[in-house]
Amino acid sequence: MSDAQTLIENRPPSVAALFLERVAATPDAEAYRYPVPSASGQGPDDWKSLTWAQAAERVYAIAAGLIELGVHPEERVALASTTRVEWLLADLGIMCAGAATTTIYPQTNAEESAFILSDSESKVLIAENAEQLAKALDQRAGLPDLHHVVVIDPAGVDGDDFVLTLDELERRGAAYLEEHPQLIKERVGALTKDQLATLIYTSGTTGRPKGVRLPHDNWAYMAKAIASTGLIGPDDVQYLWLPLAHVFGKVLTSGQIEVGHVTAVDGRVDRIIENLPVVQPTYMAAVPRIFEKVYNGVAAKAREGGAAKYKIFQWAAGVAREYARVTQDNFRRTGVHSAPARLAAKHKIADALVYSKIREAFGGRLRACVSGSAALAPEIGYFFAGAGIHILEGYGLTESSAASFVNPGEAYRTGTVGKPLPGTEVRIADDGEILLRGPGIMQGYHKLPEKTAEVLESDGWFHTGDIGELSPDGYLRITDRKKDLIKTSGGKYIAPAEVEGQFKAVCPYVSNILVHGADRNFCTALIALDEEAILKWADENGLQGKSYAEVVAAPQTVEMVDGYVRQLNEGLQRWQTIKKFRLLPRDLDVEHGEITPSLKLKRPVVEREYKHLIEEMYAGTREA
The missing domain is CATH 3.40.50.980 (Rossmann fold)
Incomplete structure (x- = not known):
């Protein structure tokens, strides 16, 4: 053993013990x-200990x-x-x-x-x-x-x-x-x-x-x-x-x-x-939205510094991603994080110019972050990995006590949620659904035996409702929620979270995005912009003093976002591409029930709230 x-196996019966x-x-x-x-009420807090x-x-x-x-x-x-x-x-x-x-x-x-x-x-x-x-x-x-x-x-x-x-x-x-x-x-x-x-x-x-x-x-x-x-x-x-x-x-x-x-x-x-x-x-530990906000904040700060500074940031971001991919691939093959001399030299320069400042903002001692609750866009994960902020994605649900999978330290792989915790079993069903069994699985839903029976089999296997694939050496990649998969009227399946994650890595102003296309002949998107980032952009682009709603309604804002949508589409299959989009008049929030307190998108709520915008995008097409 x-x-x-x-x-x-030698665990006590409770955390209280x-x-x-x-x-x-x-x-x-x-x-x-x-x-x-602080006693004066001014300045930083005092930190006390127990x-x-x-x-x-x-x-x-x-x-x-x-x-x-x-x-x-x-x-x-x-x-x-x-x-x-x-x-x-x-x-x-x-x-x-x-x-x-x-x-x-x-x-x-x-x-x-x-x-x-x-x-x-x-x-x-x-x-x-x-x-x-x-x-x-x-x-x-x-x-x-x-x-x-x-x-x-x-x-x-x-x-x-x-x-x-x-x-x-x-x-x-x-x-x-x-x-x-x-x-x-x-x-x-x-x-x-x-x-x-x-x-x-x-x-x-x-x-x-x-x-x-x-x-x-x-x-x-x-x-x-x-x-x-x-x-x-x-x-x-x-x-x-x-x-x-x-x-x-x-x-x-x-x-x-x-x-x-x-x-x-x-x-x-x-x-x-x-x-x-x-x-x-x-x-x-954090949820992806925090890393997205940090990334967008760093990009926005670089842009404020002028064209030369922003160009250096973009170059450094590209180096970080390449360095992370290469070193992770080499570790997989050889057990050593290594990079070719030329890439290592570029990385050293980028570290002095950009990455070291990011690490200092995180306190300077951060060994690793754990990300969970929703998928982290791989491009953002690779950026932080290359910058020396190692984000170990994990996976679990409320029904599995949260931590069923986590990336294993130095052997972590961006884009996966790692390997199962010791004692947790996993298998992939014929339809791609992830099934879990082990001591972390819930007893059931409170006073809802029928709902419990829908997801929990008598032999202990729990149906997660998520779709995923296992690598030969046991790393899990989540591709989407089973119920969130989109099937277009042309019969093509699309994982909206994958497209949404790629857009978040491309556009530094996005806060939330929902890709729609079920039973339609093309995909559309509802996009909410990050208020702080877009108002800074507005000040630099002739929209000073305008409210958030006025800025997102402005033609130059729509044109700017359209450029990022076109950039996204270049990397997608034809049937995945976003043909039309609408900018929302405000960001999605917990108070309106559009995202959960852990910052997950509630798709049905958003689609119901903005049904008029979705219908508007399909109006006049052959399917309308």
């Missing part, structure tokens, strides 16, 4: 780092406080908050109480929040602030199971028997622990691997979201499997900003507890650029 198999082991092993080591606004022992003191107090409120094993405690250190402490407290966390995105509206609270039968809600509390109070009449709301940030909140602050909960818990000093050890010791740990509601594109039941064993397996890859070690510093209500953010907490490294946590997306040089992470 390999070391990885031994590590995985792993947490107790971690605290006992390294009580004085730094566990979490988090920002606190050791594992200090974190445990708060976690155990939260756990005991919940028990004192009457929360029993496997009962649900909902958590509606942005990513912050209290989210991590509360989630661990819930698990150490033997209860299960129901995650709710803070952007979720009151009606859907109420549905999740009701469907999960959550007994307690831990809400970030007055805004999250208000949603629960608005719907309180329809939530007979909800007995208490605990508020993390109490500003503007009036307490009563129903509402208490997190500080109060911790004080009550600490007092309860004095009377019952063995309480936490007993609760954690009683946990079994099949008990529910987490209930995550998938943000479905149609209908109500489904609650995915993830037992304690899923997270214990993930902790051990991630550690066994060797991708992270005890000296790492992780920068965690992803939404913890999403499975991708949540799984990162399990690996950290097993390995024992530092996590710096701050979910404010607008602070990422500011935080990176302060935190100086060695690794971080």
Whole structure:
């Protein structure tokens, strides 16, 4: 048996048990780092730390406080908050109480929040602030199971028997622990691997979201499997900003507890650029949109510097991609990242002029990034790889506890999602669908046995709904969502995500793009531009002072984007090419339900919202 198999097979029943082991092993080591606004309210935040022992003191107090409120094993405690250190402490407290966390995105509206609270039968809600509390109070009449709301940030909140602050909960818990000093050890010791740990509601594109039941064993397996890859070690510093209500953010907490490294946590997306040089992470996880924005930002900055500077950037970007392709190919054949002398010389010059500045913006110590949740355009992946920012794409779903595949360190291959984690099995069905089996797979959908039976076979194989192909040596490439494949009226199949990814690598102003063409005789696209990037372009092109909507409606903007569409089409098969496009009057966003909180496109919603633009593009053609 390999070391990885031994590590995985000897896992404890829960991450709560792993947490107790971690605290006992390294009580004085730094566990979490988090920002606190400076005393003056001006200037940068101060960063504070918690050791594992200090974190445990708060976690155990939260756990005991919940028990004192009457929360029993496997009962649900909902958590509606942005990513912050209290989210991590509360989630661990819930698990150490033997209860299960129901995650709710803070952007979720009151009606859907109420549905999740009701469907999960959550007994307690831990809400970030007055805004999250208000949603629960608005719907309180329809939530007979909800007995208490605990508020993390109490500003503007009036307490009563129903509402208490997190500080109060911790004080009550600490007092309860004095009377019952063995309480936490007993609760954690009683946990079994099949008990529910987490209930995550998938943000479905149609209908109500489904609650995915993830037992304690899923997270214990993930902790051990991630550690066994060797991708992270005890000296790492992780920068965690992803939404913890999403499975991708949540799984990162399990690996950290097993390995024992530092996590710096701050979910404010607008602070990422500011935080990176302060935190100086060695690794971080992100979704493709973040890398697209960084790439577009670097390109825009170069363009602002004048024609010569932009030409240098374009040359350096080309060198980066070529260098990444060549070195990855050579590593595949020889086990060594090498490049011909002439390319290596060009790369060294480009590094001094361009790449080193990009690495500094990421904090200067970044060893690798993990990208997931959606496909990263290979051209953007190759650019960063060549610049020394190694993006290891991974793959998984809420139903598989997020991390089913990840690229293996130095042997990573851009354009693939790597190899399965130890203990996870994969096979490709006859129609190309990816099937998974292993300890990371969910128990099923909460109170939806028919929906569970649609995707989970009796022998444990889970139907992902994604189409992919495996290389002879086990690397997986995702080609598309099964339900998103387009079949034109001419009978040709098109993977829209592939075309959309290529456009994002070509056009530095795009934010979101949706390719349409099902049952049509040609493809069209709806394109939303990045507001910051396009308004800078507008200032340089005679459109100063115009609003976003006015800029995207301007003929010169349409003409500029048309140039990028033509450039895209040059690299596509004839039936894949974009014949017509429309620029959207605003960017797609979570608030309008057009993208998920993890920044995935909700195709049916966008197509329904902009049906008039789609029909306009096909009007007057033979099929109209």
